[in-house]
Amino acid sequence: MLLAIDAGNTSTALGVFQGEDLVAHFRIHTDRMRMESEYRVLLKNLFALQDLPPPQAALISSVVPPVERELKAAIRALFGLEALVVGPEHTGLEILIDNPKEAGADRLVNAVGALAYESPTGRYVVVDFGTATTFDLVEAPGRYLGGAITIGPQTAADALAARTAKLPRIDLEAPPRAVGRNTLDALRSGLVFGYAALVEGMVRRFREEAGEALVIATGGFATTLRPLCPSFHVVDEDLTLKGLLRIHKALG
Numbered sequence: 001m002l003l004a005i006d007a008g009n010t011s012t013a014l015g016v017f018q019g020e021d022l023v024a025h026f027r028i029h030t031d032r033m034r035m036e037s038e039y040r041v042l043l044k045n046l047f048a049l050q051d052l053p054p055p056q057a058a059l060i061s062s063v064v065p066p067v068e069r070e071l072k073a074a075i076r077a078l079f080g081l082e083a084l085v086v087g088p089e090h091t092g093l094e095i096l097i098d099n100p101k102e103a104g105a106d107r108l109v110n111a112v113g114a115l116a117y118e119s120p121t122g123r124y125v126v127v128d129f130g131t132a133t134t135f136d137l138v139e140a141p142g143r144y145l146g147g148a149i150t151i152g153p154q155t156a157a158d159a160l161a162a163r164t165a166k167l168p169r170i171d172l173e174a175p176p177r178a179v180g181r182n183t184l185d186a187l188r189s190g191l192v193f194g195y196a197a198l199v200e201g202m203v204r205r206f207r208e209e210a211g212e213a214l215v216i217a218t219g220g221f222a223t224t225l226r227p228l229c230p231s232f233h234v235v236d237e238d239l240t241l242k243g244l245l246r247i248h249k250a251l252g
Helices: 036-049 065-079 105-114 153-163 183-210 221-228 239-251
Strands: 002-007 011-018 021-029 057-062 123-129 132-139 143-151 214-218
Touching (some): 002 239, 011 036, 021 239, 036 065, 057 065, 057 105, 105 123, 105 132, 105 239, 123 183, 123 239, 143 183, 153 183
Parallel strands (some): 123 214
Antiparallel strands (some): 002 011, 123 132
């Protein structure tokens, strides 16, 4: 049993693997103020809820240092395990950017997860929708070549609502048409159709620079955009957790 945790800026995904099978999956709000004892109670209750035995190993991918520190302490206290916080040195990737230490753990773990898929060209573009939207170029057998970062769709929607007097918060769902006939549909058009155009444009640029690639989308918004983004070959919302599993297996 492996406990795999992906701590992002907005949400934290927790997966429990039994062998290759993801037998439990939880998502919680990322709270930088949550303490070790709170994580211990939360983990204990989640495992009890699914009637899961204690894990035998734990891996953490994190872009939020205070969260990873408290999570490690909670896992140690509850399960008697020393969780591994994944860094570039654990991925087995050749990281071909100016400063490999700058590469986010989530992006590298996604790259490892992508390599489980078969690409006819040996190249992959990974699109991850989170607080930020990231685009990463990966090449088999294990080369991370870099990527691009922009604002995430929900972050953009929240910023619009916070910085304007009359624009409301909305659910990110595709409207019936691009030309909105009311404010809500106009916002949905700009954010959903606009993001689809952004994604398709970025994928096209990656392909122009690097050649054809298998495009894998992950993150909650990937499912919403799938009908609008013909470039997507695969949508895998558990890509990061699966990448952690592959790293765990490679480390033995």
